[in-house]
Amino acid sequence: xxxxxxxxxxxxxxxxxxxxxxxxxxxxxxxxxxxxxxxxxxxxxxxxxxxxxxxxxxxxxxxxxxxxxxxxxxxxxxxxxxxxxxxxxxxxxxxxxxxxxxxxxxxxxxxxxxxxxxxxxxxxxxxxxxxxxxxxxxxxxxxxxxxxxxxxxxxxxxxxxxxxxxxxxxxxxxxxxxxxxxxxxxxxxxxxxxxxxxxxxxxxxxxxxxxxxxxxxxxxxxxxxxxxxxxx
Amino acid sequence: xxxxxxxxxxxxxxxxxxxxxxxxxxxxxxxxxxxxxxxxxxxxxxxxxxxxxxxxxxxxxxxxxxxxxxxxxxxxxxxxxxxxxxxxxxxxxxxxxxxxxxxxxxxxxxxxxxxxxxxxxxxxxxxxxxxxxxxxxxxxxxxxxxxxxxxxxxxxxxxxxxxxxxxxxxxxxxxxxxxxxxxxxxxxxxxxxxxxxxxxxxxxxxxxxxxxxxxxxxxxxxxxxxxxxxxx
DNA sequence: CCGGATCCGGTTAGATACTG
DNA sequence: CAGTATCTAACCGGATCCGG
Numbered sequence: 376x377x378x379x380x381x382x383x384x385x386x387x388x389x390x391x392x393x394x395x396x397x398x399x400x401x402x403x404x405x406x407x408x409x410x411x412x413x414x415x416x417x418x419x420x421x422x423x424x425x426x427x428x429x430x431x432x433x434x435x436x437x438x439x440x441x442x443x444x445x446x447x448x449x450x451x452x453x454x455x456x457x458x459x460x461x462x463x464x465x466x467x468x469x470x471x472x473x474x475x476x477x478x479x480x481x482x483x484x485x486x487x488x489x490x491x492x493x494x495x496x497x498x499x500x501x502x503x504x505x506x507x508x509x510x511x512x513x514x515x516x517x518x519x520x521x522x523x524x525x526x527x528x529x530x531x532x533x534x535x536x537x538x539x540x541x542x543x544x545x546x547x548x549x550x551x552x553x554x555x556x557x558x559x560x561x562x563x564x565x566x567x568x569x570x571x572x573x574x575x576x577x578x579x580x581x582x583x584x585x586x587x588x589x590x591x592x593x594x595x596x597x598x599x600x601x602x603x604x605x606x607x
Numbered sequence: 608x609x610x611x612x613x614x615x616x617x618x619x620x621x622x623x624x625x626x627x628x629x630x631x632x633x634x635x636x637x638x639x640x641x642x643x644x645x646x647x648x649x650x651x652x653x654x655x656x657x658x659x660x661x662x663x664x665x666x667x668x669x670x671x672x673x674x675x676x677x678x679x680x681x682x683x684x685x686x687x688x689x690x691x692x693x694x695x696x697x698x699x700x701x702x703x704x705x706x707x708x709x710x711x712x713x714x715x716x717x718x719x720x721x722x723x724x725x726x727x728x729x730x731x732x733x734x735x736x737x738x739x740x741x742x743x744x745x746x747x748x749x750x751x752x753x754x755x756x757x758x759x760x761x762x763x764x765x766x767x768x769x770x771x772x773x774x775x776x777x778x779x780x781x782x783x784x785x786x787x788x789x790x791x792x793x794x795x796x797x798x799x800x801x802x803x804x805x806x807x808x809x810x811x812x813x814x815x816x817x818x819x820x821x822x823x824x825x826x827x828x829x830x831x832x833x834x835x836x837x838x839x
Numbered sequence: 840c841c842g843g844a845t846c847c848g849g850t851t852a853g854a855t856a857c858t859g
Numbered sequence: 860c861a862g863t864a865t866c867t868a869a870c871c872g873g874a875t876c877c878g879g
Contacts, residue, residue, distance in 0.1 A: 383654075383721070384792055386703075386704040387700055388636075393711065394706070396629070401613055401619060413860070417861095422613065426862085429861085439710070453862095463709065467702045468619055471619055471623060473698070474626070474695060474698070475620075475623075476618040478671070479618065479624075479625065481616075485616060487615060489616075492615060493616075599618040599619075644841080644842090657844090658844070659870095681841090683879080685842070840879105841878105844876080844878105845875080847872105847875105848873095849872085850872095852869075853868075858861100858863075
């Protein structure tokens with residue numbers, strides 16, 4: 376209907392009609408990662424226009440990949456959730472991510488840094504297991520960014536949920552990390568280790584030695600890290 | 608350059624910029640399957656315009672996924688081959704194909720039948736192991752198609768190479784298969800078994816009983832069959 | 840035949856603003 | 860919060876043509 380189809384009965388072509396339109400795979404990554412609200416999805420794909428996002432969500436709904444439902448707790452708003460078919464795109468997203476991590480030249484895309492996207496992803500992928508079971512606050516300071524974007528707080532609650540603030544929440548800070556955006560992005564992508572960044576003084580950590588020593592593990596990294604090199 | 612990028616450093620987004628533009632995944636399927644020549648690729652994606660095919664091949668070359676080289680035996684023409692990065696898209700193509708086989712409604716796409724595409728894929732995916740090591744000729748007759756498209760010959764040479772003809776090659780035929788295009792497509796996609804089609808008289812096989820009995824295995828099916836149902 | 844290039848009309852996507 | 864509306868730029872499909 377909206378898309379002219381590839382006109383093939385091959386499963387690859389049939390799936391590509393649904394999954395390989397512009398922005399769709401990136402949107403699916405957001406859904407797989409657990410975002411459900413329209414504006415939550417928008418934060419994950421900030422350069423996608425809301426009109427196109429709305430259109431893609433409707434197409435995915437039509438294809439049986441997502442379903443719209445009233446949001447729990449706010450029945451007058453909408454939550455988008457993956458159907459069983461949608462949850463089954465996880466292997467596809469993983470395969471694509473693995474390929475990208477292994478084979479795409481990172482230099483050009485390291486020009487497109489976005490601190491909000493980075494912090495948002497860190498919030499989502501933080502590995503809370505090694506973090507003590509009391510409220511823990513980590514402040515990130517990016518001296519190279521304008522003041523309005525230079526300070527971020529990750530708050531791990533005792534129940535292991537993670538909050539992200541970009542205004543001072545007023546809690547005591549357990550660990551300070553001062554770093555430039557590019558370095559932090561490289562670490563998060565698995566292109567560089569915490570230890571290496573500390574050694575070269577591009578990442579400065581202030582806090583309990585135990586947290587510093589385990590940072591590499593609780594950072595969690597992107598699900599695609601460990602795929603390539605650690606350019607050490 | 609040609610595509611506005613997603614502007615994200617996430618591996619999924621970076622890979623999707625390269626792999627998830629229109630027609631690209633279907634083209635990669637052809638390359639993974641072993642096609643190398645421009646017009647050979649065109650036969651695999653008959654509804655893709657040659658201009659766009661040319662453009663995509665250049666983009667994939669630029670991305671390090673394919674490489675152009677003089678064709679062996681015809682040095683004034685071109686062969687497109689996958690690089691190591693290109694061969695590594697196989698898991699992606701497989702994941703997408705598996706998802707399509709499992710989750711895409713087949714009814715609409717069964718409207719887009721194409722006998723040439725089907726026979727071309729059969730030629731490529733025929734499992735020659737169970738076929739005797741002498742020249743073996745199988746004739747497919749599609750009574751529902753116009754005369755110019757109704758008869759096809761698959762020739763398995765003693766060295767296990769497979770040729771496809773749509774004009775009578777004049778060889779003795781070992782096995783005749785009379786079938787309608789939709790049924791044969793369903794069988795090839797794994798949506799229906801040979802035995803079921805024979806039972807319902809929509810597939811008529813004439814030839815040695817041994818070949819008939821093993822047809823389900825030497826047909827080979829698409830690499831994605833066996834993923835779902837056999838709607839029996 | 841092979842390997843494209845060129846032109847043109849229709850569709851899709853991006854940017855920005857706005858609304859219930 | 861959850862989208863529309865509108866306008867413009869980019870892309871795509873289809874046909875045709877061209878040099879070896």
